Amino acid sequence: MNGFFDIPSDLQHSWLGLIGLHLREALLPVLAGLLISLPLAQLCVRFRWLYPPVLWITTVLYAIPSLAFFVLLIDYTGQTELTVMIPLTVYSLVVLVPSIVDGVRSVPQETLAAATAMGFGPVRRYVQVQLPIAVPAIIAGLRVATVSSISLVSVGTLIGNQGALGNLLNDATIYNRPELAVNAVVTMAALAIICDALLVGLRLLLTPWMPRRAHTKPKADRPDPAALALEDAAR
Numbered sequence: 011m012n013g014f015f016d017i018p019s020d021l022q023h024s025w026l027g028l029i030g031l032h033l034r035e036a037l038l039p040v041l042a043g044l045l046i047s048l049p050l051a052q053l054c055v056r057f058r059w060l061y062p063p064v065l066w067i068t069t070v071l072y073a074i075p076s077l078a079f080f081v082l083l084i085d086y087t088g089q090t091e092l093t094v095m096i097p098l099t100v101y102s103l104v105v106l107v108p109s110i111v112d113g114v115r116s117v118p119q120e121t122l123a124a125a126t127a128m129g130f131g132p133v134r135r136y137v138q139v140q141l142p143i144a145v146p147a148i149i150a151g152l153r154v155a156t157v158s159s160i161s162l163v164s165v166g167t168l169i170g171n172q173g174a175l176g177n178l179l180n181d182a183t184i185y186n187r188p189e190l191a192v193n194a195v196v197t198m199a200a201l202a203i204i205c206d207a208l209l210v211g212l213r214l215l216l217t218p219w220m221p222r223r224a225h226t227k228p229k230a231d232r233p234d235p236a237a238l239a240l241e242d243a244a245r
Contacts, residue, residue, distance in 0.1 A: 018181050018190075021171065029197065032174035035166065036159040037205075039095045043102030043155060044148075050103075051110035052136055061111060065104075072104040076165045089170035098162055102155040109151025113144025142216070149213040156209065157202045164198065 017025055054061035079097035087093045117140050125135045141148070164176025171177045175194045182191035 017178070018185060021177050021181065025193070025197075028175050028177070029201065032160070032163055032176075032198070032201065035091055035094055035163045035172075035174055036098070036201075037156065039098035040102050040152065040155050040159050042095075042099045043106050044152065046099070047103055047106035047110055048141075051107050051114060054107065054111050055114050056132075064107060068100070068104040068107060071100045076101075076162060077168060080166075080169050084169060089172060091166075091172055093169055094163060094166035094172050098159050101162065102159065105155045105158070106148075106151045109147050110144060113147030114140045116147070117143045145216045146213060149209055149216075153206050153209050156205050160198055160202045160205065164194070 017023065017028065021028065023031060050064065054064055074097075076097050079100075080093055083093045083096055087096070114136075121139065121143075122135065125139045130139065164173045164179065167173030167176040167180045171180075173180075175198050178190040178194035182188055182194075
């Protein structure tokens with residue numbers, strides 16, 4: 011372990027500082043992607059013709075290599091964190107938009123009809139009925155987007171040490187210190203596992219009606235998630 015946490019001074023961060031920087035560069039784009047995806051997905055649900063072109067555009071953008079994205083952006087945003095975070099935000103859309111659309115479309119029509127009969131407008135119905143029922147699908151998308159983003163941040167090392175923990179991979183080559191590369195890989199893997207576990211815990215907290223692996227109730231005894239969401243919204 012000698013030298014494992016001895017970070018070269020050219021990175022201008024301690025090991026914990028690199029972790030904080032990595033989480034910021036990885037999670038802020040996912041949050042931005044979620045905030046963009048929520049209204050965009052609702053438009054795709056409301057106007058079904060809009061979904062195919064939106065999905066096509068996000069998929070095409072996802073196919074652009076991150077390095078090419080950096081080249082396009084660097085003239086406008088420079089060698090900054092923003093140059094890394096913008097592509098990661100775009101990449102998160104291709105995961106989050108379909109997840110939210112599928113989750114919202116899974117809401118039973120009778121539940122929507124009941125909410126409308128209770129006087130719920132489109133916005134209130136979406137926020138208080140559709141989104142709570144779509145939580146499992148949304149969290150599933152967030153898990154994929156988060157783990158992917160934590161991994162892709164390391165590519166930022168190619169544009170002026172903006173790769174956070176990924177910068178250790180470059181320094182491992184420069185200083186002939188393979189333990190730095192091991193540090194980067196192990197730490198990023200640990201961060202991905204921890205963030206994924208936190209999202210699973212959030213899903214369990216937000217969806218108490220979902221069956222647990224260990225103590226599952228008979229299907230007839232399980233509460234209907236649509237009914238629970240509608241009941242909570244009516245309070």
